[in-house]
Amino acid sequence: xxxxxxHDLARSRRSTRIFKDAPVSPEIIRRIVAxxxxxxxACNRQLWHCVAVTDSETKIRMSRLSHxxxxxxxxxxxxxxxxxxxxxxxxxxxxxPFITAGMALYAMLMAAxxxxxxxxxxxxxxxxxxxxxxxxxxxxxxxxxxxxxxxKADNPPCPPRRPVDEILSHxxxxxxxxxxxxxxxxxxxxxxxxxxxxxxxxxxxxxHIDGLTLHADPDARFSDKYRYMTGxxxxxxxxxxxxxxxxxxxxxxxxxxxxxNTCGDDIGTLYxxxxxxxxxxxxxxxxxxxxxxxxxxxxxxxxxxDILRIPLPDNRADVxxxxxxxxxxxxxxxxxxxxxxxxxxxxxxxxxxxxxxYPHIYRYKRMRNHEYALxxxxxxxxxxxxxxxxxxxGFRTAGxxxxxxxxxxxxxxxxxxVLENICRKFRLHNQADSxxxxxxxxxxxxxxxxYFSSSLAYELSKS
Amino acid sequence: MxxxxxxxxxxxxxxxxxxxxxxxSGYGGPSVGSQGIxxxxxxxxxxWRYEGLLDGYAARYRSTGRADYLDRIERDLLAITSAQxxxxxxxxxxxxxxxxxxxxxxxPAMLAAACxxxxxxxxxxxxxxxxxxxxxxLFAETRLLNELWNRLxxxxxxxxxxxxxxxxxHSVAAAxxxxxxxxxxxxxxxxxxxxxxxxxxxxxxxQCTAGAFSGGIPLTSRRGSAFxxxxxxxxxxxxxxxxxxxxxxxxxxxxxxxxxxxRRNIRPDGGFAFVLSEGRPPQQFPVILGAAADVVNSFxxxxxxxxxxxxxxxxxxNGKQMANGAFPTAVGxxxxxxxxxxxxxxxxxxxxxxxxxxxxxxxRHHSGTPDSxxxxxIRLPVRIPGGRGEYIETGKxxxxxxxxxxxxxxxxxxxxxxxxxxx
Numbered sequence: 001x002x003x004x005x006x007h008d009l010a011r012s013r014r015s016t017r018i019f020k021d022a023p024v025s026p027e028i029i030r031r032i033v034a035x036x037x038x039x040x041x042a043c044n045r046q047l048w049h050c051v052a053v054t055d056s057e058t059k060i061r062m063s064r065l066s067h068x069x070x071x072x073x074x075x076x077x078x079x080x081x082x083x084x085x086x087x088x089x090x091x092x093x094x095x096x097p098f099i100t101a102g103m104a105l106y107a108m109l110m111a112a113x114x115x116x117x118x119x120x121x122x123x124x125x126x127x128x129x130x131x132x133x134x135x136x137x138x139x140x141x142x143x144x145x146x147x148x149x150x151x152k153a154d155n156p157p158c159p160p161r162r163p164v165d166e167i168l169s170h171x172x173x174x175x176x177x178x179x180x181x182x183x184x185x186x187x188x189x190x191x192x193x194x195x196x197x198x199x200x201x202x203x204x205x206x207x208h209i210d211g212l213t214l215h216a217d218p219d220a221r222f223s224d225k226y227r228y229m230t231g232x233x234x235x236x237x238x239x240x241x242x243x244x245x246x247x248x249x250x251x252x253x254x255x256x257x258x259x260x261n262t263c264g265d266d267i268g269t270l271y272x273x274x275x276x277x278x279x280x281x282x283x284x285x286x287x288x289x290x291x292x293x294x295x296x297x298x299x300x301x302x303x304x305x306d307i308l309r310i311p312l313p314d315n316r317a318d319v320x321x322x323x324x325x326x327x328x329x330x331x332x333x334x335x336x337x338x339x340x341x342x343x344x345x346x347x348x349x350x351x352x353x354x355x356x357x358y359p360h361i362y363r364y365k366r367m368r369n370h371e372y373a374l375x376x377x378x379x380x381x382x383x384x385x386x387x388x389x390x391x392x393x394g395f396r397t398a399g400x401x402x403x404x405x406x407x408x409x410x411x412x413x414x415x416x417x418v419l420e421n422i423c424r425k426f427r428l429h430n431q432a433d434s435x436x437x438x439x440x441x442x443x444x445x446x447x448x449x450x451y452f453s454s455s456l457a458y459e460l461s462k463s
Numbered sequence: 464m465x466x467x468x469x470x471x472x473x474x475x476x477x478x479x480x481x482x483x484x485x486x487x488s489g490y491g492g493p494s495v496g497s498q499g500i501x502x503x504x505x506x507x508x509x510x511w512r513y514e515g516l517l518d519g520y521a522a523r524y525r526s527t528g529r530a531d532y533l534d535r536i537e538r539d540l541l542a543i544t545s546a547q548x549x550x551x552x553x554x555x556x557x558x559x560x561x562x563x564x565x566x567x568x569x570x571p572a573m574l575a576a577a578c579x580x581x582x583x584x585x586x587x588x589x590x591x592x593x594x595x596x597x598x599x600x601l602f603a604e605t606r607l608l609n610e611l612w613n614r615l616x617x618x619x620x621x622x623x624x625x626x627x628x629x630x631x632x633h634s635v636a637a638a639x640x641x642x643x644x645x646x647x648x649x650x651x652x653x654x655x656x657x658x659x660x661x662x663x664x665x666x667x668x669x670q671c672t673a674g675a676f677s678g679g680i681p682l683t684s685r686r687g688s689a690f691x692x693x694x695x696x697x698x699x700x701x702x703x704x705x706x707x708x709x710x711x712x713x714x715x716x717x718x719x720x721x722x723x724x725x726r727r728n729i730r731p732d733g734g735f736a737f738v739l740s741e742g743r744p745p746q747q748f749p750v751i752l753g754a755a756a757d758v759v760n761s762f763x764x765x766x767x768x769x770x771x772x773x774x775x776x777x778x779x780x781n782g783k784q785m786a787n788g789a790f791p792t793a794v795g796x797x798x799x800x801x802x803x804x805x806x807x808x809x810x811x812x813x814x815x816x817x818x819x820x821x822x823x824x825x826x827r828h829h830s831g832t833p834d835s836x837x838x839x840x841i842r843l844p845v846r847i848p849g850g851r852g853e854y855i856e857t858g859k860x861x862x863x864x865x866x867x868x869x870x871x872x873x874x875x876x877x878x879x880x881x882x883x884x885x886x
Contacts, residue, residue: 063628222557230503238880262504262555290549427743437798441797
């Protein structure tokens with residue numbers, strides 16, 4: 001193989017997430033695994049082992065025991081479970097067994113590309129030992145992931161790659177980017193890290209679904225919160241004639257897509273503001289799976305990597321939307337000031353923020369343990385929650401007038417759910433059904449309990 | 464044909480009301496369903512509402528010979544075609560979870576009905592709107608077979624990245640019906656048969672074979688899932704059609720067992736319990752009128768109709784039609800004991816996605832030409848969150864007022880969005 005061919009292959013390789021319903025021949029599988037045997041290994045031990053799985057029952061067992069819950073595990077015609085015998089090198093400080101396995105995995109991914117077969121490496125398996133159990137692997141073999149193989153049924157775009165100059169230095173380590181914190185507290189994050197995080201992470205599940213959902217979850221857009229937001233935006237847009245709408249950092253484009261789908265003709269211009277071009281590239285790729293690009297959609301990117309500035313003139317937008325993105329900032333004032341500047345006098349901004357006063361159980365657990373690592377929300381980035389008074393002061397300081405505040409997902413919903421479960425436990429089904437009925441209608445609140453809701457939806461205006 | 468207390472004027476009234484729901488290129492209005500409510504977005508939606516409307520128009524054309532019903536079918540097929548997105552899904556196709564694309568079972572159910580209506584257009588020398596056949600092909604090939612086909616369970620998922628170990632039988636049934644229509648439209652039968660029989664077999668696999676729910680098909684394939692007679696009945700046409708196309712009697716036997724299960728669970732008032740679960744009494748309410756009509760339509764459609772079904776439904780519908788021509792959506796929302804006298808606002812609010820089922824039922828059971836119908840405004844006391852309220856519907860507006868007379872909901876008919884929604 002010459003140099004050009006290798007680089008072409010490396011450039012063209014993508015993770016395939018949608019496979020054709022067609023088998024992969026055993027010869028192709030053999031040739032792909034043969035590539036692993038050519039990969040370098042620590043101490044030349046060559047202790048890999050691969051198991052090719054095509055049987056449906058076995059796939060289901062693998063999924064159940066490993067809690068992988070990723071669609072590709074069911075969908076790919078062939079699963080190649082990769083093991084390495086780490087028992088001989090378990091004290092190696094460089095973790096060479098895993099590095100050896102990693103090199104073999106890359107060789108197999110490249111070989112699959114060479115064969116014209118789609119592949120994706122599944123590393124996010126919650127319980128890899130479950131894969132071993134499902135396949136009756138001996139205890140000394142460690143599962144290092146699964147490669148899903150099949151003929152490609154999609155052609156995903158290439159996510160932005162870091163330039164070589166950013167990752168290569170000579171003679172001495174000359175890392176130009178700051179340390180990226182693995183911490184959800186936003187005061188540790190600067191704007192560059194946030195931009196980098198959004199640009200890279202947004203691609204991690206491909207472009208077929210928005211970046212909020214877990215693989216096995218239904219579409220995040222069906223959440224009540226999101227549906228409330230969609231409804232309010234529609235109503236606000238209907239109040240103006242051909243409004244200019246600005247969506248600020250919202251939901252990886254899903255909200256903008258929804259606006260195009262539901263009120264595209266009613267909107268004059270829809271601006272989507274993001275921190276980096278890569279994020280907008282993702283949004284466009286996502287849109288293209290569903291719609292033809294509308295002419296009234298315009299993208300805006302932050303120009304200065306250290307300063308938030310929406311590249312629009314003053315008093316331009318009739319409606320501004322911002323869905324749970326102020327959470328990224330320790331100090332939301334710069335973004336709020338920008339939103340205020342861009343909003344037309346008489347225009348409206350719809351801003352949803354997470355409420356600190358709501359009993360987010362996971363958050364209390366974390367605070368108690370001083371555990372702030374990106375974990376539960378690692379795919380969302382840094383987050384802070386606001387007390388109503390605090391964020392309202394922020395709005396007023398920026399110049400906004402607060403029109404209304406609605407509580408979304410009030411705390412009594414949680415209480416009612418608990419009561420409902422208790423009723424069910426004691427077989428008081430009628431009472432449980434009544435409670436369930438109440439809960440079904442209790443999503444938005446405007447009374448005192450809104451201050452204890454999970455999220456707060458503010459409608460702001462510029463007088 | 465059964466003799467019903469309803470007459471042709473019931474149909475005229477309903478048609479009159481349905482026309483007030485025209486929004487843009489389709490039928491809009493707020494939606495109340497078993498999964499949720501969608502009352503902010505009131506613009507055109509492309510969901511299972513077309514099932515009852517198109518089948519109803521076809522039935523009306525057959526009984527009256529009036530060409531305007533064919534015009535409506537043509538118009539609706541064109542609207543459906545225009546609402547398709549690049550990946551084959553349709554805008555605003557989730558009914559009570561609108562406004563989102565990719566609704567199941569709504570999209571295949573709508574398209575299957577549209578394919579049936581297409582045949583009627585051709586039989587009568589009408590032109591099928593250009594692009595319609597391609598739209599069916601795009602949906603069947605791209606969405607159903609490429610994205611939603613579950614290769615492990617040999618059935619259809621509800622959405623692209625769904626949990627692959629479970630499926631929703633009535634969604635699968637809608638997909639099977641559509642694929643059979645698609646095969647007739649020119650799809651490759653040999654290839655499609657694999658998907659059709661695979662999916663139909665998945666329905667048989669979850670069908671209960673013994674006990675109180677014998678013959679029933681649960682709401683989902685999860686172990687211990689509840690049963691809804693109304694949703695289960697939607698599987699009957701798919702089973703019968705699979706039996707007819709493949710010649711395998713096991714599907715017919717399954718459909719007959721299913722019909723037995725549904726009939727055993729007719730309530731004294733002619734409706735059906737909302738859900739039935741093992742180890743607990745049935746959850747009786749809400750009894751959705753359109754869902755009960757849908758049961759009779761499904762059995763009619765499957766050729767399993769029996770006079771009792773229509774008579775029971777007649778009992779349920781009798782005296783319920785409102786002065787504006789529509790029927791209330793349900794009885795007993797938020798009223799699990801059935802003792803509260805004032806209806807919930809969700810009981811009253813008529814929505815296209817249920818009225819169409821009643822319209823289809825009435826159209827199939829009446830052959831005469833209606834007299835003119837003069838709709839009147841309605842004002843009814845209702846329960847709303849936080850107390851009593853009033854439901855007002857005129858030809859142009861729909862209001863729900865609180866006890867102080869202030870609107871907590873206002874939709875101007877024809878508009879895409881509600882003007883006020885404080886519910």
